[in-house]
Amino acid sequence: MNLTLKIWRQKDAKSQGKMVDYQISGIEGDMSFLEMLDVLNEDLISKGEEPVVFDHDCREGICGSCSLQINGEPHGPDRLITTCQLHMRKFNDGDTIYIEPFRAKAFPVVKDLMIDRSAFDRIQHAGGYISVNTSGNTMDANAIPVNKHDADDSFAAATCIGCGACVAACKNASAMLFTSAKVSQFALLPQGQVEASERVMAMVNQMDAEGFGNCTNTGACEIECPKGISLENIARMNREYLKASVKG
Ligand code: SF4
Ligand code: FES
Numbered sequence: 726m727n728l729t730l731k732i733w734r735q736k737d738a739k740s741q742g743k744m745v746d747y748q749i750s751g752i753e754g755d756m757s758f759l760e761m762l763d764v765l766n767e768d769l770i771s772k773g774e775e776p777v778v779f780d781h782d783c784r785e786g787i788c789g790s791c792s793l794q795i796n797g798e799p800h801g802p803d804r805l806i807t808t809c810q811l812h813m814r815k816f817n818d819g820d821t822i823y824i825e826p827f828r829a830k831a832f833p834v835v836k837d838l839m840i841d842r843s844a845f846d847r848i849q850h851a852g853g854y855i856s857v858n859t860s861g862n863t864m865d866a867n868a869i870p871v872n873k874h875d876a877d878d879s880f881a882a883a884t885c886i887g888c889g890a891c892v893a894a895c896k897n898a899s900a901m902l903f904t905s906a907k908v909s910q911f912a913l914l915p916q917g918q919v920e921a922s923e924r925v926m927a928m929v930n931q932m933d934a935e936g937f938g939n940c941t942n943t944g945a946c947e948i949e950c951p952k953g954i955s956l957e958n959i960a961r962m963n964r965e966y967l968k969a970s971v972k973g
Pocket of ligand 1: 884885886887888889890891892902903906946949950951952953954
């Protein structure tokens with residue numbers, strides 16, 4: 726395949742960025758999207774030009790770092806996959822592909838396509854944990870009975886990889902889907918009850934402090950989420966927040 730790439734280039738957080746055109750050839754359908762960018766970068770390096778900076782780590786849909794806006798969609802045109810799992814067979818010879826970083830005030834651009842998602846870390850640090858003493862006295866996993874549906878829903882919420890596609894898809898740049906997944910995975914389990922009120926208040930407050938927008942129920946986040954995190958988690962987080970607020 727021969728392709729035209731229009732890629733966001735930005736020197737650093739303070740500089741103004743712009744779209745730059747690149748021609749690329751010899752791309753196979755079996756290549757992943759990141760491998761296609763590797764080919765581009767090898768070509769740029771061989772010409773003495775600066776390679777395009779983009780985030781990646783696991784390249785198998787686990788770490789959530791490969792956050793690219795491809796033709797206006799977080800993680801590109803496929804569903805339930807990350808950018809590293811996207812294959813070039815989804816594109817056609819002669820296509821023009823627009824590649825940008827995820828856009829949100831709370832996700833400032835570091836360089837080119839790399840963004841700073843540490844706002845998510847700070848939300849997680851605010852309450853996304855349980856206090857359990859695991860030093861030498863771990864209990865048997867089956868000692869506390871857990872309802873099967875709750876266990877399944879908790880596990881589903883826990884599959885959130887913190888990629889930020891939900892924020893990038895939302896017209897308000899809301900982080901409600903991410904935060905609600907992190908709240909839900911504990912709210913559904915007995916182990917999460919001890920700090921439930923403090924957790925939801927602290928995580929929602931941190932989410933607001935980071936400058937994410939509010940949820941207006943468009944559902945774009947759920948559609949673009951590579952892990953299929955359900956909007957039901959947002960409803961659960963709202964209930965948890967209300968409960969905690971009444972409790973005071
Ligand atoms: S909820 Fe989905 S889109 Fe949002 S950070 Fe988690 S995995 Fe990514
Ligand atoms: S590089 Fe880890 S999810 Fe894509």
